[in-house]
Amino acid sequence: MKSARTMQKEIYLDYAATTPMDQRVIDRVSQASKLYYGNPSSLHRLGMEAEQAIAAVRKNIAKTINCQESEVIFTSGGTEGNNMIIRGIVEKSRREKMRIITTAIEHPSVLDVFSFYQSHGIDVVFLEVDENGLIAMEDLQAALNEHTILVSIMGVNNELGTIQDLQAIGQLIKKSYPKCLFHSDFVQGYLKIPLDIKACRLDAITICAHKIFGPKGAGAVYLKKGLMTKPLLLGGGQEQGLRSGTQNVPGILGFDEAINLRKDIYLQDLELLQRMRDQLIEMLDKRLTDIKVNGQGSPYILNVSFNQVRGEVLLHSLEGAGIFVSTGSACSSHKKEKQYVLKAIGLPEDFKEGTIRISFSKDITDQDLEYTAEQIEKSVNSLRKLIRPKRK
Ligand SMILES: Cc1ncc(COP(=O)(O)O)c(C=O)c1O
The missing domain is CATH 3.90.1150.10 (Aspartate Aminotransferase, domain 1)
Structure with missing residues (x-):
């Protein structure tokens, strides 16, 4: 180039760090900006068309991660997704004795949230890693207790490329503490390496578009059906009340195009x-x-x-x-x-x-x-x- x-x-x-948008993604974003300018929450035809367009993307994302459409929530990207899940879960389950676990090498959008809670008196464990960036299962086992409400461990580390064994981790957590929630920042893994959320026993994952030739400012989280989190943003009640704010329709459709270009x-x-x-x-x-x-x-x-x-x-x-x-x-x-x-x-x-x-x-x-x-x-x-x- x-x-x-x-x-x-x-x-x-x-x-x-980021990828350039594929020309076909640019075309789709541009087309969507013209075609679907209605607000997806509006009751008239233009609103409904925009709503249907993003509903189709929700379905597409759900297919790529083998979950239900209602389990996909659109966000502005990885940082928001991680904050939304971690803070949403902690704030929802606020109780006197509460432990949350992560690793020492998470992206700052996870790490800083855990540090914030630590400075506010919550019991936080940052798991150490070995020279390759891998956590030890024994350390995780030792850190888990009956007060642990959440474990958040990234799938692929953004600096090292280290891939954690999410399946072994998920099974270990759920075997002893089935109520403890398991989240993974999968921003560097989505449509790059395979993931089976069911086998990994994951309750939530974070993904975003700009790492896969999609637009910046578009992303999604998977949140397992029935799980409650406290929303970060209050307002119009979009995205099942979990993420108020008018959806980024062109960004979401650009995300769709990027997914279609990679999924097979x-x-x-x-x-x-x-x-x-x-x-x-x-x-x-x-x-x-x-x-x-x-x-x-x-x-x-x-x-x-x-x-x-x-x-x-x-x-x-x-x-x-x-x-x-x-x-x-x-x-x-x-x-x-x-x-x-x-x-x-x-x-x-x-x-x-x-x-x-x-x-x-x-x-x-x-x-x-x-x-x-x-x-x-x-x-x-x-x-x-x-x-x-x-x-x-
Ligand atoms: C692993 C990981 N998580 C989260 C993010 C943040 O994503 P975003 O830039 O979409 O906010 C990044 C961005 O580099 C990342 O690599």
Whole structure:
């Protein structure tokens, strides 16, 4: 791809932060903006048409996650979905003795909510992870007790790509504490890796559109039928009273298009992406020493550390060559504690500083990978020269 601004070759490798909208999604959003401008809550024909249009999307999403249509609630994206579920459940079940459990490496839209409740006196457990970013089942078992109302554990970590075993986790929770609710932030997993919400015994998941070539500001949660949460937003009572506010009709229809473009092919993509990731690791291994690959699981994300390099400097050096990567999650990269995930996996300090996240899509070519490896080698070598004392 060439930048419209500079005509320089552009290789976008930050798909975990967000994805460009597919042209067919753009067309659908544009068409929906013209066709379905009625308010879905209005009683007249234009309102009903908009309502029917989003109802069809609800059905489509429900099919992709094997749930009922009434269990899908539209949101503005991942952050809102996570807040809505966690805060909704905690506020609904407010009682004197109450424990909630999550992991130390969640996205800030989960982590900060748990920290907020901890600072308000609620018993919160942040499960530690190992060097790959995986929780230990024994730790979860030990943390669960009869006061635990909620466990929230992400499916795919946005910085490391680590995939937690949601099925084992769900079964462990429900075996001893069937009333304890289980939520997963599945923003980085939806239509990228398979998920069986029933086998995982999940009560709620969060998904969003902009990680799968859909529009920003559109998302949904699955909330198991019969479960009550306290709504964050009060008002018109849309979305079964759980999320007041006029629905983002064009965004929702764009989400639908993005889903349709992925739902039948994403499993095949997995193999392709795995090969791509392996290939880049191999190229980097051949070209450079003192590098470390972190995390495991998702072929969409490669988190890699270069000793004696500053990640941010490397990012900008690559940007100069038209390559766009990240130093962590875009959503948290301005925060003070931005390396909390790397800290949690116990990455040594000298590697931690030199970490970048490369995230892929099937649009990346072999030539892109070759060029990327070449530029990383060039940048890392020149940055190391600045730091390393010259040998005599
Ligand atoms: C795992 C995870 N959860 C939640 C979010 C937040 O999603 P949104 O940007 O739609 O609010 C992100 C965004 O990067 C994410 O990666």
